[in-house]
Amino acid sequence: MKESTELNALISLADEPDEKLYDQIRSRILSYGTAAIPSLESAWEASFDDSLQQRLIQLIHQIQQESLYAELYQWSQFGYDDLLRGYMLVTRFQYPDLDVDSLTREVGRIVQQLWLELNTDLTPLEKVKVMNHVFYDINHFSGNTTNIHLPENFYLKNLLESKKGNPLSLGIFYMIIAKSMRIPIFGIDLPKHFILAYTDESKQTLSADDVVFYLNPFNKGAVFTKNEIDLYIKQLRIETQQSFYAPCSNKVIITRLINGLAESYILSGNNDKADELNQLLKALE
Numbered sequence: 001m002k003e004s005t006e007l008n009a010l011i012s013l014a015d016e017p018d019e020k021l022y023d024q025i026r027s028r029i030l031s032y033g034t035a036a037i038p039s040l041e042s043a044w045e046a047s048f049d050d051s052l053q054q055r056l057i058q059l060i061h062q063i064q065q066e067s068l069y070a071e072l073y074q075w076s077q078f079g080y081d082d083l084l085r086g087y088m089l090v091t092r093f094q095y096p097d098l099d100v101d102s103l104t105r106e107v108g109r110i111v112q113q114l115w116l117e118l119n120t121d122l123t124p125l126e127k128v129k130v131m132n133h134v135f136y137d138i139n140h141f142s143g144n145t146t147n148i149h150l151p152e153n154f155y156l157k158n159l160l161e162s163k164k165g166n167p168l169s170l171g172i173f174y175m176i177i178a179k180s181m182r183i184p185i186f187g188i189d190l191p192k193h194f195i196l197a198y199t200d201e202s203k204q205t206l207s208a209d210d211v212v213f214y215l216n217p218f219n220k221g222a223v224f225t226k227n228e229i230d231l232y233i234k235q236l237r238i239e240t241q242q243s244f245y246a247p248c249s250n251k252v253i254i255t256r257l258i259n260g261l262a263e264s265y266i267l268s269g270n271n272d273k274a275d276e277l278n279q280l281l282k283a284l285e
Contacts, residue, residue: 007039010029037064072089073284075089076283082250083250083254090155090156090257093280094151106160131183136221141164149264149268151265167193167217188244191233193232195217195229206247259281
């Protein structure tokens with residue numbers, strides 16, 4: 001009760017005209033972290049002062065960003081095996097009030113559909129054929145070929161609502177569904193494109209030698225071989241690297257997701273968003 005009283009008193013002083021005094025008030029409010037957000041939102045709703053409302057919005061946004069940074073850092077240090085959580089954290093950059101439970105249920109619904117279609121006797125190619133049927137035919141996921149560079153294409157929330165995404169968002173979600181069924185599909189950090197690899201189920205360590213075949217999530221999960229990657233790299237006129245063929249870590253994938261988002265916001269003229277994303281990247285270092 002004492003803390004609530006103090007917080008409300010501090011928020012009542014948020015219209016302080018003296019900038020130095022306001023900085024002290026602001027620092028104290030920020031020290032409450034996410035616990036301060038409901039009170040800040042209530043104050044915003046009750047205010048008719050534009051300048052005060054702007055300050056309150058800035059406080060809420062900064063608290064959300066600092067909280068997101070801390071959670072992303074924790075994920076990168078201790079929980080990066082959970083790709084779904086990493087993807088949801090990045091989605092919260094745009095949707096801080098993201099309904100995590102609703103998204104989790106939707107993921108579970110698609111996994112359940114896949115579970116009903118699969119059996120353990122299938123070959124890797126047969127498993128991918130079933131996955132593609134559930135992913136692209138039944139749930140109608142597809143590549144957004146008209147607005148591929150829009151920031152919305154990167155977020156999980158938009159992907160689940162529109163069923164359209166770019167190679168990265170489609171690939172990450174495809175991986176999440178596959179992993180839920182213990183299907184060994186991993187991401188490949190290919191320049192200017194993101195693809196997937198089906199790997200040898202018997203191997204504990206993964207390298208390019210463990211890849212059985214590759215998949216293109218942007219082209220309805222089409223299967224291809226190393227030769228197509230060779231040709232693609234040749235067309236790009238860049239030097240071949242082992243990482244273009246080998247599975248990468250979830251941390252590399254989320255780093256690429258944030259980088260891609262930042263570039264997308266720059267293209268759309270929103271440099272402030274790009275700067276904030278570049279700050280978030282430091283949590284993954």
